[in-house]
Amino acid sequence: MALISIEQVQLDSRLAGINLTLQPGELLGVIGPNGAGKSSLLECIAGLQPYGGHIALDGEEITRLPGARRARRIALLPQRCQSAWALKVADVIALGRLPWGDEDAALIQQAADQTGVAEWLESRVDHLSGGEQARVWLARVLAGQPDIILADEPLASLDLHYQQRVLELLRQHAQGLRSVILSIHDLNLAAHWCDRLVLLDAGRIHAVGAPQEVLTPAAIRQVYQVEAQVDFSSERPLIRVLG
Amino acid sequence: MTPALTLLMLLTALVSLHVGSTDIALLDGLWQWLHGTDSAAAIVIGDIRLPRTLLALTVGAALGMSGAALQGLLRNPLADPGLTGASQGAALGAASVFYFGLFPAAGAAAPALAGLxxxxxxxxxxxxxxxxxxxxxxxxxxxxxxxLTGSLLAAVLNFAPNPFALSELVFWLLGSVSERGLDHLVILLPALLIGGGLIWSQRRLLLGLSLGEQVAQSMGLSYTRGSRLIILGAALLVGASVAVAGAIGFVGLLVPHLVRPLVRNRPDRILIPAALAGAILVCLADIIVRGMPPGRELKLGVLTSLIGAPLFIWLVWQERKKWL
Structure with a gap:
């Protein structure tokens, strides 16, 4: 049974007629040009937008779930994050435990170890570099041990090394009963790391399926208005823009 | 941190009960007042110093906590409790009492009631x-x-019925905890408990809001409802304290800055320490006011502003350095 099933979801002029499922253990990539509705879709699933249609978590409509219960299962890693106060890294990660109403030290330590930020637990988060902060935000999400992580362009502002690390962590999370929905611009990374892709265009689903089925030269031409060469024959898929 | 601040507050309260123009044995006076003895010591301690001390503590606590809550909610370290419009509204309400003679039945507590x-x-x-x-x-x-309320207040001052009413009003607005009785505490204490309770109930929201509204909402916290409760609580605290003691400036703005480093900058853990520190500061300021040479009394609100304004300028300077 699908972990999340989305039926005919619409959100004013941003999303229309979205039908989608998220399976357990899946890393689902959401791709599409700027303004296609990627963030809006994630915000609907996170319960931040008053959508039309249905989004069900294990068969239960998410808007009917009490906030804390929803938040324990679905966590959002927003595109941009900033702390208003000069909090310590440990306290930022502890924020992930808010839906649970505890500050479980072992889970906070575990999340810090996973993301490699353990050495800065007592440092101020605003003293860290952008890439280091990005890992702290991810640790915050991991500390809540959610079943589903909604990661909205988590790779923006990260160098190649950290991009790789973050993708490894998300891939590791999307196992067993847990899943990840990842909004991402880099089509090469999307094709390599995601189990399935959803290609959005102007608030509608253009295509959904395995990377090979979605990332065709015709689809890229139609949605991004660029000519691209697509090669799925090698171990790492290669999408190259022509001209 | 909280126990240390509580102890410091109790010490300040003791000093405040002890200090005054007449030298009176504190414990004797308190004992006689509790037993209803009609001695000079009982009157000085029970009817003058005790209400004054308790009012200074509650006004300070209310201002400190509301400042911490509003700064947390608005995620702005320069947010002042006066921002909600409650202070000016309370001042206008109280001023109307002087002008129109509202609530004659409430006696000396009438300005406070109208202020609320x-x-x-x-x-x-x-x-x-x-x-x-x-x-x-x-x-x-x-x-x-x-x-809007400020201009209405100016209009009230403009059309004051006579010079006495005008000076009474202006002096009242300058802020003070003197010449007030325990009946003012009857207004202030419930406001402190209810307002403080409303804010305390939303401390998780304040913590969640550190990372922005979106993150707070995604963590299952209701921003719309919670923020209204916080604003309502802060307004109750500020409104009641202005209504009772007039304008005591800068306490709500500065106190959170003083205690923030003690609670690792956490907006949820700052609430109680900010209330305690506010109580200590206002009580200390009132002790200084009473220690001034006799004659024209320096109003408490004027003193806190005189001390607070340079600190505020320093804060703005610090903020500015962050952006340069």
Whole structure:
């Protein structure tokens, strides 16, 4: 049974007629040009937008779930994050435990170890570099041990090394009963790391399926208005823009 | 941290009960007052110093906590409790008592009662104007309502019936905890408990808001409902303290800055320490006011502003350095 099933979801002029499922253990990539509705879709699933249609978590409509219960299962890693106060890294990660109403030290330590930020637990988060902060935000999400992580362009502002690390962590999370929905611009990374892709265009689903089925030269031409060469024959898929 | 501040507050309260123009044995006076003895010591301690000390503590606690809550909610270290429009509304309400002689039955507590009502009306108008608010709208709406009530207050001053009413009003507005009785505490204490309780119930929201509205909401916290409760609580605290003691400036703005480093900058853990530190500061300031040479009394609100303004300038300077 699908972990999340989305039926005919619409959100004013941003999303229309979205039908989608998220399976357990899946890393689902959401791709599409700027303004296609990627963030809006994630915000609907996170319960931040008053959508039309249905989004069900294990068969239960998410808007009917009490906030804390929803938040324990679905966590959002927003595109941009900033702390208003000069909090310590440990306290930022502890924020992930808010839906649970505890500050479980072992889970906070575990999340810090996973993301490699353990050495800065007592440092101020605003003293860290952008890439280091990005890992702290991810640790915050991991500390809540959610079943589903909604990661909205988590790779923006990260160098190649950290991009790789973050993708490894998300891939590791999307196992067993847990899943990840990842909004991402880099089509090469999307094709390599995601189990399935959803290609959005102007608030509608253009295509959904395995990377090979979605990332065709015709689809890229139609949605991004660029000519691209697509090669799925090698171990790492290669999408190259022509001209 | 909280136990140390509580101890410091109790010590300040003891000093405040002890200090005065007449030298009186504190314990004897308190004992006689509790037993209803009609001695000079009982009157000085029980009827003058005790209400004054308790009022200074509660006003300070209310201002400190409301400042911490509003700064947390608006995620702005320069947010002042006066932002909600409640202070000006309370001042207008109290001023109307001097002008129109409202609530004669309430006696000396009439300005406080009218002030509370004024704060409530100003707050409701502000919330109505801000709508299902973003934080910037709360600031704008608060400013608009403050300006409106401020101009009405100016009009009241303009048309004061006689010079005595005018000077009484102006002195009252300068802020003080002297010449007030335990009946003022009957207004202030419930406001402190209810307002403080409302804010305390939303401390998790304040923590969640550190990373922004979106993150707070994604963690299952209700921003719309919670922010209204916080604003309501802060307005109750500020409105009641202004209504009872007039304008005691800068306490709500500065106290959170003083205690923030003690609680690792956490907006949820700052609430109680900010209330305690506010109580200590206002009580200390009042002790200084009483220690001044006799003659024209320096009003408590004037003293806190004189001390607070340079500190505020220093804070702005620190903030500025962050952006340069």
């Amino acid at each position: 009502i004024g704060a409530g009306i100003a707050m409701s108008l502000m919330l109505l104007l801000a709508g299902p608010s973003r934080q910037a709208m709360v600031i704008m709406a608060g400013l608009a309502i403050s300006t």
